[in-house]
Amino acid sequence: MxxxxxxxxxxxxxxxxxxxxxxxxxxxxxxxxxxxxxxxxxxxxxxxxxxxxxxxxxxxxxxxxxxxxxxxxxxxxxxxxxxxxxxxxxxxxxxxxxxxxxxxxxxxxxxxxxxxxxxxxxxxxxxxxxxxxxxxxxxxxxxxxxxxxxxxxxxxxxxxxxxxxxxxxxxxxxxxxxxxxxxxxxxxxSLEYGELPAAVGAVLKSRPRVYVYLGTSDLEESIWVKTLQDAVGISDLAIVAASREHEMTQPRLAIQRWLPGGGVMSSADICLHAGTANTMMLAVRHGVPQMLLPFSDSERRYHAEKIVALGAGVLADKAAIGDASKLCVAIHSVLDALTVKQASVRLRDEAAVxxxxxxxxxxxxxx
Missing domain, CATH: 3.40.50.2000 (Glycogen Phosphorylase B;)
Structure with a gap:
């Protein structure tokens, strides 16, 4: 389009x-x-x-x-x-x-x-x-x-x-x-940078900001939604997630059935996603470190490997999606890694030309 x-x-x-x-x-x-x-x-x-x-x-x-x-x-x-x-x-x-x-x-x-x-x-x-x-x-x-x-x-x-x-x-x-x-x-x-819902804007006032897009993965949605709810209860994370089936708001958490991805990504400190090309390139465009859970198709797995090899992200442990403590530790380990942020910025600068x-x-x- x-x-x-x-x-x-x-x-x-x-x-x-x-x-x-x-x-x-x-x-x-x-x-x-x-x-x-x-x-x-x-x-x-x-x-x-x-x-x-x-x-x-x-x-x-x-x-x-x-x-x-x-x-x-x-x-x-x-x-x-x-x-x-x-x-x-x-x-x-x-x-x-x-x-x-x-x-x-x-x-x-x-x-x-x-x-x-x-x-x-x-x-x-x-x-x-x-x-x-x-x-x-x-x-x-x-x-x-x-x-x-x-x-x-x-x-x-x-x-x-x-x-x-x-x-x-x-x-x-x-x-x-x-x-x-x-x-x-x-x-x-026009599709990626539409107006953000008020509840999302409120969450994005806090930091660190995590954008989650797992709706296109093979993970059971109710499990990762519950994990995100638990994660904001035991950490300082502010999480915005796009979902197929769920919609909810609580302090430092907003889950919406549809979101303009670019609008959220432009404010994110890290993105956890299923390896889709559009989400990956939005993260690249904004220099955002990535945690990837590529679904079982060749394109997602191929590009996830490239992001990891370039140092701009990591492959997430699938088990962490059902364990809030493990997920919080994994997210903070990427947020604290200066080399991952630097690599993400290098990719952003390459894409900008x-x-x-x-x-x-x-x-x-x-x-």
Whole structure:
């Protein structure tokens, strides 16, 4: 949305192709578009692997009927809107459609989506047989194009512009390749920096300030919410948390179902989160030390490793999420570590040279 907003600001017409669940958000910010195809079901696999292709297969995004339906919807949207270029993120069919219709394609990309990904902290599992990509390769064969072995090939081989919404130190595997254009974060300012609820503002008057975003993790929410309640009772911590199910306020604790993350992060002294890219880049933008509990997908685990290797954060002990005393000790150990704060500031300064959406649209206009 940040890229679309910048393009619209420059006078370009913009249209989205999104799932139904995103329509209210688009309309809130004055955008419109068409409905994308929805996968009909999750696929029963004996084992769900960790790569993007594995996860896409599990979600039903490589099933023949979904690929066919998705391309039909894409062709219809392209025929009606007549785009000069298409910009995608983690899309498994639009690269094929753009290739067929000879439309310039731009895409975001992360090394975490590749089949070559390896992690130092744990092994990577792969469970998708080559036949899962049969429908993609049937389309490529009809166009006289060599088959793909992994969904990441759709971007690497067919996109005219590949944007990396990170900084080189967070994606070192891509930093020496001219085709991958680093632009910094692509966070949508209007979404991330809205007005904070009064209860949150009251908590942020105290210190040290802890921002917690675990709603996208595999942790049971009632457990970590109870731990946060106990933590403020036995420590000096002031905690603001975003939650899916809970909402409560007590002295030095505010838990809300939705929060403008950038507004909270700009005041935080530390962030405990599940490794999502947006939260990580918000912390980087504001030079905030991070405690990470990356959920079991490759992107979160990959970037968590990079943050830790750069000294700007630590991997949190999952057991501490159910033990307020352990959690308080862990948080204070990071807060007291000057080297972690210094590394976080170095990352912030590196990211500050990238103009994000402005750079992205400059490059889009060039193709």
């Amino acid at each position: 940040a890229v679309a907003d910048e393009a619209r600001r420059r006078g370009h017409d913009v249209s989205f192709l999104v799932r139904q669940s995103f329509v209210p958000l688009l309309e809130k910010h004055g955008f419109s578009g068409s409905l994308a195809a929805e996968p009909r079901k999750q696929v029963q696999l004996s084992q769900v692997g960790d790569t993007w292709t594995d996860i896409a297969a599990y979600l039903g995004l490589t099933e023949n009927d979904f690929v066919d339906q998705s391309q039909r919807v894409e062709r219809k949207a392209i025929k009606e809107f007549k785009p000069d270029a298409v910009f995608v993120e983690s899309n498994v069919t639009m690269p094929l459609t753009c290739l067929e219709d000879h439309i310039p394609l731009a895409s975001t990309f992360t090394w975490a989506d590749t089949s070559s990904l390896s992690l130092t902290t744990q092994g990577m599992r792969s469970s998708v047989p080559p036949t899962r990509l049969d429908r993609h390769n049937d389309s490529l064969q009809r166009m006289g194009v060599e088959p793909i072995a992994d969904l990441s090939d759709l971007t690497v081989r067919f996109a005219q512009l590949i944007l990396v919404p990170m900084t080189p130190s967070l994606e070192p595997e891509l930093s020496d390749h001219a085709r991958f254009r680093f632009v910094g974060d692509l966070l949508f300012h 990238y103009a994000g959406p402005r750079m992205a649209v400059d490059m889009l206009e060039a193709i």
